[in-house]
Every structure is written in C-alpha cells, then in structure tokens.
Amino acid sequence: MKMVIARDYEDLSRTAADIVLGEMLHDRRVNMALTAGASPAGTYEIVTERLRGNPGAFSDVHFYTFDEVPLAGRERGLTLSALYEHLFGPGGVPEANIHPLTVADHASVARELHGNGGLDLMLIGLGADGHFCGNMGGRSRPISRPRS
Numbered sequence: 373m374k375m376v377i378a379r380d381y382e383d384l385s386r387t388a389a390d391i392v393l394g395e396m397l398h399d400r401r402v403n404m405a406l407t408a409g410a411s412p413a414g415t416y417e418i419v420t421e422r423l424r425g426n427p428g429a430f431s432d433v434h435f436y437t438f439d440e441v442p443l444a445g446r447e448r449g450l451t452l453s454a455l456y457e458h459l460f461g462p463g464g465v466p467e468a469n470i471h472p473l474t475v476a477d478h479a480s481v482a483r484e485l486h487g488n489g490g491l492d493l494m495l496i497g498l499g500a501d502g503h504f505c506g507n508m509g510g511r512s513r514p515i516s517r518p519r520s
Contacts, residue, residue, distance in 0.1 A: 385414030388495065392419055395493045396433045403485060404493045405436045408454030411497025416459045423463030435460070436471045436485065
C-alpha cells in the first residue's frame, strides 16, 4: 500500500479521482467497492464529469457496495442512495454494473466477485471523529479509560 498525503480537501479529491479513473481505464473488467459520505464527495464530482463525457469508455467498470446501512421503508440503503445521487445517477452508470450488497445476497455477491477476479480498488472514507464507512460516527460508545 502506498500512502499519499494531500495538502487539502481539493488536492485529496483530485488525487483520489486520478487513482479511481486510472483504475477505471484498464482494458478489462474492473471491480470497485466504493463508499459514500463527505470524504469521497469531491472525488465523485470529478469522476462523474469524466463518466458523462465518455460513458462507453467505462462500460467494463462494475461497482460494489460494502458498508450498506438499511433505511426503514426504503428500497435502497444509506450508502447506495448516496452513490446513486452523487455518482451512479450523474455519471450514467448502467444498472447492470451496480452490485449492491445486502444481508440477503452477501454470499452470492462474494461468489460473483471471486468469479470475476476480485476487487481491483476499494475507496473508503474516514470521518473527522475517526469513524470509517458504515462504522457510523456518533453511534459507537467512546472507550473509557480505567481510573487510577
């Protein structure tokens, strides 16, 4: 793994978009697992511009979710809803290339991924409070230190 330290959020967004787009341009099937939230929002703005500009170039890119949070009464969970709003919808990603993970289908998604070469790229976010992906900020109990 290579660590890249960005100067600011804009630099982070451009760098992450370059990495995502570079992986998307391979001349083969590419499997990506992406998350939603504030961390990747700037990255997705840049990526959707490229997707809209040349949708055929990315027809071999398949998207998987991995940190879905179900929402009562809604077909799509938190992550999938946000990805449709910020990436899949604006980028014109075909439904056939979107593979949501649910409790009911986790085993079949794992088999499908294994049969298609595994994941090529995974993009996760890290919140200001240290939460990552589906580990929702403000939802977990802080660790208490024993008193001396």
